[in-house]
Amino acid sequence: MTDQPSEFSPADLARRRSAARRLAWLLGLAVVIIYVLGLFIKR
Amino acid sequence: MMRTLPHSRTFGSSCAAARRRSLRCLIPAGTALLPAIAEAEMRFNFPEPVTPIARETLHIHNEFMLIITLLFVVVFAIMIYSMIKHRKSVGHAAVKFTGPTGALQWFWALIPFAILLFIDFVLMGIPAVQAIISMEDTKTRADMVLKVTGMQWKWQYEYPEAGIKFISTMSTPRAQIANAEAKGEHYLLEVDKPVVLPVGKKVRILLTSTDVIHTWWVPQFGVKRDAIPGFLRETWVLIEKPGIYRGQCAELCGKDHGFMPVVVHAVPEPEYLAWLEQQKAEAVAAAGSADRAWSRDELVAEGRTVYDKVCVACHQAEGQGLPPVFPALAGSKIVNGPLLDMNGRIIPDSHVDRVFNGKAGTAMQAFRDTLSDVELAAVITYERNSFGNKLGDMIQPAQIKALRQEAK
Amino acid sequence: MNTATTANGHANPHGDGHYSGLMRWLTTTNHKDIGTMYLTFSLIMFFVGGAMILAVRAELFAPGLQLMQPEFFNQLIGIHALVMIFAALMPAATGFANWMIPLMIGAPDMALPRLNNWGFWLLPPAAILLTMPFFLALFGIGDGALATGWTFYAPLSVQGGMGVDFAILAVHILGISSIMGSINIIVTIFNMRAPGMTMMKLPLFAWGWLITAFLLLATLPVLAGAVTMLLTDRHFGTHFFDAAGGGDPILFQHLFWFFGHPEVYILLLPVWGLMPHVLATFSRKPTYGYTAQVYAFIAIGLLSVVVWAHHFFTAGLPVPALIYFMFSTMAISIPLAVLFFCWIATMWKGSMSFETPMLFAVGFIVLFGIAGLTGLILADVAADAQYHHSYFVVAHFHYALFAGGIMGVMTGVYYWLPKWTGHMYSEKLGKLHFWLTVISFNLTFMPQFFLGLAGMPRRIPDYALQFAEFNAISTVGAMILGFSQLLFAWNIWSCVRGGPKAEARVWEGAEGLEWELSSPPPHHSWETQPVIK
Structure with a gap:
């Protein structure tokens, strides 16, 4: 499978990691929103 | 697995005595277990149903057990066949396929799901819906009302029409629980004052609780309903056969959850009415006192x-x-x-x-x-x-x- | 843990670790180290939770109270469940994910390594919080641990002692840890895949975990909200669950099971993701129905959040709700059947051999089949009135979570252990462990189905005489089951310490990126980016 080995370039890695960080914050925000909304549930 | 055993079976005194002896010295499992198994008639299904709901539930249960046992056998027979035939050690070479190809294979791949859909929503679904509707029909032609109040760790029963109420607590002595005394036949399933109901009458049961959630359950009635503090829940029973029916609280409700049994005496109506009159008289006497x-x-x-x-x-x-x-x-x-x-x-x-x-x-x-x-x-x-x-x-x-x- | 350190034998001992000894493990951001810590923690807690339930089973060996009082019994059953779910099964799955997902998708590490470290180190304090009230009670402080069962049902939990507060706090921390782990797994899968690794080439294990992670993100905040409300009800005078103040105890059950039902699939999806890998490997045949399995995962994930009320059919729901929840629950059987179909079709006409992981996989399929089928009839509202709150349910969910969850994890451990350690485990001990586990598991839980049918409620410390025989059998089974797990621990321990050298491709039929790397893999996996064909 490793036909054409190519290095993970530092720039590429940095780009991927910052994209991952942004997404992580977004998901974290969603979690907090669900939690807060939950406190206002009435039946 | 499908066998229904007669409900009247209770432990003979000899069996209970044997258990008492083994309890006291806690004979290691291996030796105590074998005679116990040989002696006991173990029950593999619901106890004998005595209400229309319980009969229906047992019927549904038996039917479902048959269906799932069949599914289990068929599916795993195929798997076991494959495990025997398609082994490396018998020289079977792997065939490389990753999905159905062609109309015929797709047809055979989809058939099991069509069968399952039919089982889910027709074979099991339709009787289930009918059963739900009859289970929840508490109001039509109800002959009387019984109010059940769960409280830690006893039940209070109230007959609103007759204006009487009383508390029913477990009567098994603590010494039996602590293994200081021999255990009685109805160990943990006996109360000081059982609730009395007439046979052949539709009894609407209202449930509530004063503290935490309890669940009123008598297996032979096929009825189990939560008693929730601050709310009323309801269910119904129509007992078809006189007898003494025993059950337990089924929702963890604290320390003595295991020690709040339900005992119902189902008696013919005249006997029930006589009992009711006696209770009324006692209530009047108590009020006077x-x-x-x-x-x-x-x-x-x-x-x-x-x-x-x-x-x-x-x-x-x-x-x-x-x-x-x-x-x-x-x-x-x-x-x-x-x-x-x-x-x-x-x-x-x-x-x-x-x-x-x-x-x-x-x-x-x-x-x-x-x-x-x-x-x-x-x-x-x-x-x-x-x-x-x-x-x-x-x-x-x-x-x-x-x-x-x-x-x- | 220190033994695991030396045994991992990293190819690059200097790596990113600037410390040695304990500090190395405290500060590590390496996905393999963190995976090892998760798995070690999980194994320890598996024995902690197991010891609790063995005490319970010993008490239930015969009628009467022999060993403990009901208060302590109630504490043991609840903490057993919380420990097994949150501290044994979930960390094991997270350990798998940490170790294997970067290897499988060709990433150098997890996307957020420091978050990863934090996620793990929240676990030990949470485990301590959960179990500490037991020890505090020994010194006369408080009245012991949570005694409400793991479900925390209000108002019993409002009434409970400080063990409830400890458990609420522990659940919050465990929840935060799981959420951080899930976020990390999601962003790793989305952002760190090697070029050419499209979503539909993603290994099924990663797919299973991806769905699990989303379920965790959607449902853990709801659990956290519910237990926060419980905390304010207990101490700050709110009345969320108190009818006298306009609240509703059943609201708690809705919130709890909105989390609690998906939780079952959270525990099982990683295992379902793992199964096709193991079955394909030992059948020497590609996975059958990859796409179908991916869609089945997604379908189960979606269905799992709309079926919660089947956990309290006896609480008195309106008829339309009963019918809806019954049919939506039954609908889960369809995607689940797709999985079973694909598993068996993967084995069909293969060239099978039965090493320990394959034995566990097959055992898993059969016993989990029993869980699935009994689950189908439990969905039926009418019959559920009899099964509910009884030992039938206890047996059912142990078939799901022990045979489905724990045996699934054991499959994974035996399958990947040579990859992790570079050594082969003892096949003989592994097989012995399998047979002891399967036989004693059935000896433990099959009688519980019959106990439930005969009318024995769950969570009772003592029982009527007619339940004595089955309980005695069940206890004997549980003791064998519990003690045979020592074989498992011993086998892992000796495999970590040494053993025959494992090849890069440990199993003859193994396919996938993770088998391209040496066993054990280098400290930094995939410094050279793999290209996916």
Whole structure:
């Protein structure tokens, strides 16, 4: 499978990691929103 | 697995005796188990149904067990066949396919799901919907109402039309539970005062609770319903056969969850009516006795019975409690405090207040509505003059009656 | 843990670790180290939770109270469940994810390594919080641990002692840890895949975990909200669950099971993701129905959040709700059947051999089949009135969570252990462990089905005489089951310490990126980016 080995370039890695960080914050925000909304549930 | 055993089977005394012996010395499993298995008739299915719902439930259950057993056998027969035939050790070479190809293969791949859909929504679904509708139909042609109130750890039964109510607690002695005495035939499934219901009548059962959630369950009725504090839930039974039916609380409700049985005596209607009349007469007598003056000894004697039934689970036989959760009454500041204020009213957080109104957020419940005037007066007097508490005072049932009216 | 350190034998001992000894493990951001810590923690807690339930089973060996009082019994059953679910099963799955997902998708590490470290180190304090009230009670502080069962049902939990507060706090911390782990797994899968690794080439294990992670993100905040409300009800005078103040105890059940039902699939999806890898490997045949399995995962994930009320059919729901929840629950059987179909079709006409992981996989399929089928009839409202709150349910969910969850994890451990350690485990001990586990598991839980049918409620410390025989059998089974797990621990321990050298491709039929790397893999996996064909 490793036909054409190519290095993970530092720039590429940095780009991927910052994209991952942004997404992580977004998901974290969603979690907090669900939690807060939950406190206002009435039946 | 499908076999229905006759329900009337109970443990013969010889069997119970054998168990008692093995209990005391806890014979290692290997030796104790084999004779026990040989001797006991183990039950593999629901007990004999005695209501239309229970019959329907058993029928549905048997049908479903048949279906899932068949599914299990067919699916795993295919797998086991493959495991035997398609092994490396018998020289089977792997065929490389990763999905259905062609119309025929797709057809065979989809057939199992069509069958499953049919089982889910037709074979199982339709009888299930019918059963739900009949289970939840509590109001049509109900002949009488029984109100069941769960409380830690006993049941209160009320017949609203007849105006009687009573508390039913487990009567198995604690000594049997602690293995100090031989266990009786109906160990843990016996009560001091069973609820009595007529056979052949549709009984609408209303359920609630005074403290935490309990669940009223009698397996032979096929009925299980939660008793939820502050809400009414309902279900119904129509018992078809006279007998004594036993069940238990099914929702974890604290310390003595395992010790709040349900016992129902189903009797023919005339017998039920006679019982009802007798209960009414007793209630009238009890109400009358609230007006007369009681002596302290009388109250203490009556109080001991009430205490042993209602209070002992938490505050224990010697009033020592189970600190820190269940406080001791012996030497308690509250119990040994003043009885009432100078105007004969309840002092907040006093002994009478606790027994009347309970303590929010703890297992101490309000007994104002669950105990009678006599019972309240008796138990308060008893607690103030027992366990080393020597207040020497007492409270009269008539005073309780007055306090009740004041509260209204 | 220190033994695991030396045994991992990293190819690059200098790596990013600037410390040695304990500090190395405290500060590590390496996905393999963190995976190892998760798995070690999980194994320890598996024995902690197991010891609790063995005490319970010993008490239930015969009628009467022999060993403990009901208060303590109630504490043991609840903490057993919380420990097994949150501290044994979930960390094991997270450990798998940490170790294997970067290897499988060709990433150098997890996307957020420091978050990863934090996620793990929240676990030990939470486990301590959960179990500490037991020890505090020994010194006369408080009245012991949570005694409400793991479900925390209000108002029992409002009434409970300080053990409830400890458990609420512990659940919050465990929840935060799981959420951080899930976020990390999601962003790793989305952002760190090697070029050419499209979503539909993603290994099924990663797919299973991806769905699990989304379920965790959607449902854990709801659990956290519910227990926060419980905390404010207990201490700050709110009345969310108190009818006297306008609240509703059943609201708690809705909130709890909105989390609690998906939780079952949270525990099982990683295992379902793992199964096709193991079955394909030992059948020497590619996975059958990859796409179908991916869609089945997604379907189960979606369905799992709309079926919660089947956990309290007896609470008195309106008829339309009963019918809806019954049919939506039954609908789950369809995607689940897709999985079973694909598993068996993967084995069909393969060239099978039965090493320990394959034995566990097959055992898993059969026993989990029993869980699935009994689950189908439990969905039926009418019959559920009899099964509910009884030992039938206890047996059912142990078939799901022990045979489905724990045996699934064992499959994974045996399958990947040579990859992790570089050594082969003892096949003989592994097989012995398998047979002891399967036989004693059935001996433990099959009688419980019959107990439930005969009418024995769950969570009772003592029982009527007619239940004695089955309980005795069940206890004997549980003791064998519990003690045979020592073989498992011993086998892992000796495999970590040494053993025959494992090849890069440990199993003859193994396919996938993770088998391209040496066993054990270098400290930094995939410094050279793999290219996916």
